[in-house]
Amino acid sequence: MNYSLRNKFDCNQGAIRAVRYNIDGNYCLSCGADRKVKLINPESGLMIKSYTAHGDEVNDATGSCDSSFILSGSKDKSIIYWDVITGMPIRRIRTHVGGITCVSFNDDSSVAISGSRDNSVQCFDIRSRSLEPIQTLKEAKDCITDLIVTDNKIISSSLDGTIRYYDIRVGELTSDKIGIPIVAMAITSDNQCILASCQDESIRLTDLDGGEILTEYKGHIGSKDYRIECGVLKGDGYVISGSKFGEVIVYDFLEANIVKRLQIGSGNTISSLCVHPSNDQMLFASGREVQVWSLNDSDE
Template identity: 30%
Template sequence: MEPEIIIASSPTDAGVSCWDLRTGAEHLRYRSCASPLHGLTSVAGRFLASSQVRDAKSSTSGSILYWSWNKAQVEVRSFPAEPIRPIACNSQGTYIAGGGISGDIYFWEVATGKLLKKWHAHYRAVTCLAFNDDQSLLISGAEDGCVRVWSLFLIFDAVRREETRNLFEYSFHEHSLRVTDVKTGYGGCNAIIVSASEDRTCKVWSLSRGKLLRNVIFPAVIDAISLDPGEHAFYAGGRDGKIHIAALNAPISQNSNNGPHVLGSLAEHSKAVTCLASSADGFLLVSGSEDGMIRVWDTRTRNIIRVFRHAKGMSLYHSVIYRKISLFPLCHLWEPYRKYQVLISRICSPSGPVNNVMVTRQPQLLNPRTSAPTASSRKQALTLPPQLEKFANSPDENTHVKVLIGGQDPSNGIIDSSYVSVQAMEAQIRELQQKGSTAAAEVDMERLKNDQLRSVQMIQHWKTMYDDLHQFCVDELLEDVRTERPTHHNL
C-alpha cells in the first residue's frame, strides 16, 4: 500500500501540519496559514493550496496561497476579487474552484492561473464545494441552506446556456439552515450526495433522479461528513464532540436513542468535531476538532490508533530568549519576565483548533521534518504555476475550456504536468494547416487507418460471438432430440 499523509490546518494562524498516517512521523510544518473551513486542498499531489480570510468583515482581504512540498514558505500568493472560503480541485489538478462570500463561484485553470468562469451560484456565501468522482459535476452548499449541482459541460457550453433557464442541474432547498459540508459517492452522475447542515440533519440525495432519498436527524449540529468507501454508512462529526455513524445501505437500527438511522458514535474529542477524512482503503478515519487534537480511528474496531496535536511551536528566537531569561536568579520575581512568560505561553499554546484535515498519497518530494532537503530533491522541485487571475482578461477567453494533455502518471514518478490550453491547440492546428495539404492529408489518413482497424476488430468480434451462439443452439437441439427419442420408441 502506498504511504499516505495527514494534512491539517487551523483558522488561527497555527499553520499547516503534515504527518505520516501509518508511522506518525512528522513532516514539514507550513506556517502563516489561517484557512477557513474547507479552505485547504492538495492539487493532484503536486502542491498545497489554501484560501485565507484574515478579516471576516472585509470584502477585499482574501487570498489563496500555494506551498510546495519541500519548502515551508509560501511561494505563490493570489488575490481574488473577493474573499474565497471553500476551495476544491479536480483529481487531475487541472482546475481550482472557489466559493466567494457573495455567493459567486470562481473557476480557474491551474496551469495558467486564468479565470475561466465566474457565475452567481447562491444568494448568500458559499460554504462548501466538491467535485463528483468523474469530475463532470461540481456540488456547492451555501449559507442560504441550498445545495446545488452544476454541470461543467453546461457551464462552458455557450449554446446550451442560452437555451436553458438555469445553469444548475439540481437545486435542493430542504435544509432550513446553513449547509456545512457536502460529499459525493461513486458512480458519476448516478452517485449519491450527502449534505450536512446546521439544522442538525444530513440528507442523502440521488443524482440520477434529483430526489431526496433519506433524512437523518442527529442530536447535534453536524459540521463534517465522510462516506464509507462501500457506502454502507457515513460518519458525521458533531458539535457535541462525537462522530456519529449513520446508515446508508446498512440495516436500520430500531433501538437507537438518536433515531432509526444512527448506528452509533465515536466519542473522544472534548470539543466540536470540525473535519473528517478517510484513508484510501477506508479502514482508517481521521478526525479534527476544536480541541486541537487529530485522532486516527480504526473503523473496524472503532478504536483510536494514533493521536496528533496541531500546535504552533515556539520559534528558535523565542526559545533562545526564554532559556537566557530563565538562567537569571530570582527571574520569576522579575515583572518583565513574568509578562514575557505569559507572552511565551500564548505563543506556545498547547494547540490551535483544527478545521481542515485531509488524507493524501505522500509526494516523493516531501521529506521528514528531521531530515533537511537534499540537493537532489531541490533539483527535482517543481516550479509552481502562476498566481490566479483576479478578473478575466476578456469575455472571449471565458468561452474556452482548458484541457490537460500528456500529464505523467503519478505512480511512475514525479509529476511533470504539461498543460496546454485550447488556444494553444488551435494555434497548432492553424500551423498544421499552413504547412500544406500534404500534412493535413497524412493526419486524415492516419485517422482513417485507425478507424478501419477498429472496424475490422469489431467485425471479427461479432463474427466470433455469432459462431458461438450458432454452435450453442445446435448443441441444444441435438441434446433435445437425444432425450426425446427413447420416449417415442416406448410409445
C-alpha cells in the same frame, strides 16, 4: 500508528479555512482569510501559484479530475472556476444569496456543486457559458455544511441535523435524520458508510444505504468558531478528527476507541484536515500553519 511530522509551512494568508489535496496528492490547495487560494507543494512547502479574485474569505476549494482547474467558494457568495496554469478566473458564478461553505466536482469535473448558508445546494454545467444553475436543491432547513459527490449521488449535510442523499440517476431524495447539527462529513473508501461530525463533539458512522447509525466516536473537543472536520485513513482502519487545542484524535474504526493523539502546532484549533488520496499522509491546518504528517516507514 507512529505518525510523525514531515513538513510544516506558513501559507502567509492569515487563518487557514480549508486545506485540500489535489486528485493525486502531489499538490494541495489552501484557502485563507486573505481571500486567496494558494497552490502549494506539500513536500517542500513551496507556493506555486496564488489565485486572487474573491471579495471575502475563501471557505473551500477543490481541484478537477485532471488538475487543470480549481473550484473555490467564498463568504462573498460566489464560486470561481479557475485555470490552474494562468491563475485567471474562467467563470465567476454568484447565484447563491448566502456565503459559500463547500464546493465539489462530479467525477469528470463537468458539473460544479456548491453548498451555501442560504440552505441550498446548486449544480452548474461548468463547461457551458450559462451562469445559472442546472439544478437547485432546497430541501435543507439550515446552512449546508459539507458535500460528498459519488458517481450517482450528491450527499449534503446541514446544521438542521440531516444528511440528504440525492440520487441523480433516478431523481430520488433520501434523508437520514441525525438530530444533531452536522458540521462536516467523510466517506469510507468503499462508499458504504458516511462519517458525520456533529456539534455535540461526536462523530457518527452511518450506513449509506440503510441510514442506521453503526457506531459513535467520542473524545475530541469541539469549537464554536471552527467546524471540526473528520476523515478515514487509507484502508478504512482508522478515523481521524480535528479537535480544539491543537489535537488530532485517531480512533480505531471498528472498536471506536482512541488509539492515538497527535499534537499539532501551538495549540490552535485544527480548522481543517485532509487525508492523502493514496498513501498514509495527512494535512492539518491550524491557525496560519499547515502541517504534513505521515506514517513512519517501519509501520507501513
